[in-house]
Amino acid sequence: MGAGIAITGCGSAAPESILTNHHLAQMVETDDEWINTRTGMKNRHIAAPTESLSQLSAIAANKAIAMAGISPIDIDLIILATSTPDDMFGSACKIQGLIGASSAVAFDLTAACSGFLFALITASQFINTGVHQNVLVIGADVMSRWVDWSDRTSCILFGDGAGAVVCQRARENSLLSFGMYSNGSQNDSLNLNYHGQDKPLVDGITAQQGSYNPISMNGREVYRFAVAKVPEAISKAMFQANLTADDIDWLLLHQANQRIMDAVAKRLKIPSSKILSNIAEYGNTSAASIPLALDAAVRDGRVKPGDTIAASGFGAGLTWGSAIFKWG
Ligand code: UT7
Numbered sequence: 001m002g003a004g005i006a007i008t009g010c011g012s013a014a015p016e017s018i019l020t021n022h023h024l025a026q027m028v029e030t031d032d033e034w035i036n037t038r039t040g041m042k043n044r045h046i047a048a049p050t051e052s053l054s055q056l057s058a059i060a061a062n063k064a065i066a067m068a069g070i071s072p073i074d075i076d077l078i079i080l081a082t083s084t085p086d087d088m089f090g091s092a093c094k095i096q097g098l099i100g101a102s103s104a105v106a107f108d109l110t111a112a113c114s115g116f117l118f119a120l121i122t123a124s125q126f127i128n129t130g131v132h133q134n135v136l137v138i139g140a141d142v143m144s145r146w147v148d149w150s151d152r153t154s155c156i157l158f159g160d161g162a163g164a165v166v167c168q169r170a171r172e173n174s175l176l177s178f179g180m181y182s183n184g185s186q187n188d189s190l191n192l193n194y195h196g197q198d199k200p201l202v203d204g205i206t207a208q209q210g211s212y213n214p215i216s217m218n219g220r221e222v223y224r225f226a227v228a229k230v231p232e233a234i235s236k237a238m239f240q241a242n243l244t245a246d247d248i249d250w251l252l253l254h255q256a257n258q259r260i261m262d263a264v265a266k267r268l269k270i271p272s273s274k275i276l277s278n279i280a281e282y283g284n285t286s287a288a289s290i291p292l293a294l295d296a297a298v299r300d301g302r303v304k305p306g307d308t309i310a311a312s313g314f315g316a317g318l319t320w321g322s323a324i325f326k327w328g
Helices: 021-027 032-039 053-066 091-100 110-127 186-191 218-240 258-268 286-299
Strands: 003-011 018-020 044-047 077-081 105-109 134-142 160-170 175-182 196-203 205-212 250-253 308-315 318-324
Touching: 003 053, 003 110, 003 175, 003 286, 018 021, 021 032, 044 160, 053 091, 053 134, 053 286, 077 091, 077 110, 091 105, 105 110, 110 134, 110 160, 110 175, 110 258, 110 286, 110 308, 110 318, 134 286, 160 286, 175 218, 186 218, 218 258, 218 308, 218 318, 250 258, 250 286, 258 286, 286 308
Parallel strands: 077 105, 077 134, 250 308
Antiparallel strands: 003 160, 018 044, 134 160, 175 318, 196 205, 308 318
16 A cells, blocks of 8 residues: 555534524624624534533544544544643543544644644644554534633634544545644734633742633734735645646635635635635634535535645644645
């Protein structure tokens, strides 16, 4: 078997409860029209207190594994991209237990909304070097647990969900090119910061204990960053893969704002009909947004085996990345 990867299965899951723009208008000073015209969002799914990130991820993972035609025991690596684990020690192993992938090693990876793409690229490295054969990549976030529900500039944006893909070693490489980037000097633009209080332990030694502040975001700055860096990252990946915009069947972007997706498509000269968007239904689900949108498009038949997909994730860090891959 050669050293390439094929993406052979996908799956997704979202909580049942739906928070509409009209609901948000009851909570903060906003309205359906503002949210819809500025972001393209109408609904977002919100995890109930009884639901967990691990449960949602396990549902998405089982669907992806079933589509790939393998069983959980065949999975030898699980990478969970999340910024909102159920457990600060990580939730990948919990998911491993829930799906019965007892031959796998599992770990979390944090790169905010770029997390799924970074995890997919990481998975490809383990497959290309021959270390792993069947890798489960999950992107999942329960942002509703970390949003400031009194801040209208950010609470309208986020929702919860999980998406997964199975990557397998294959003769031909379906991941045609990729790039990963970060810029720590803009770290202050988007944070979910630790906040603690001093706790004196003994004379001369003080520890700190606390929790996390809700999400804080400079929306305009993140917007500007995304419309500048995402087209650049995709253009570089297209160049590396020796492809032009005409070769791209689908544009699969992190679902942060419909206006960002439209601006990126325009800049790349890719028709807007090729944008895979589910933002109206789910809002911004952070690491889950790319696999959620992919799964919907595969299951309703828009994305077909052999289609070329240009994907890009971007967000806190700031981080961003691109990947061009063939589906199936
Ligand atoms: O995963 C990555 C994470 N984040 C992002 O990708 C976010 C990227 N940024 C964005 O999507 C957009 O910047 C937002 C959707 C967050 C904001 O849209 P905008 O067109 O950049 O609006 P703005 O921040 O420039 O605000 C315009 C006005 C302001 O009023 P003034 O100062 O002009 O009087 C805001 O106070 O809209 C006001 N505003 C709102 N009005 C009604 C802000 N939020 C709301 C709201 N409802 N929810």
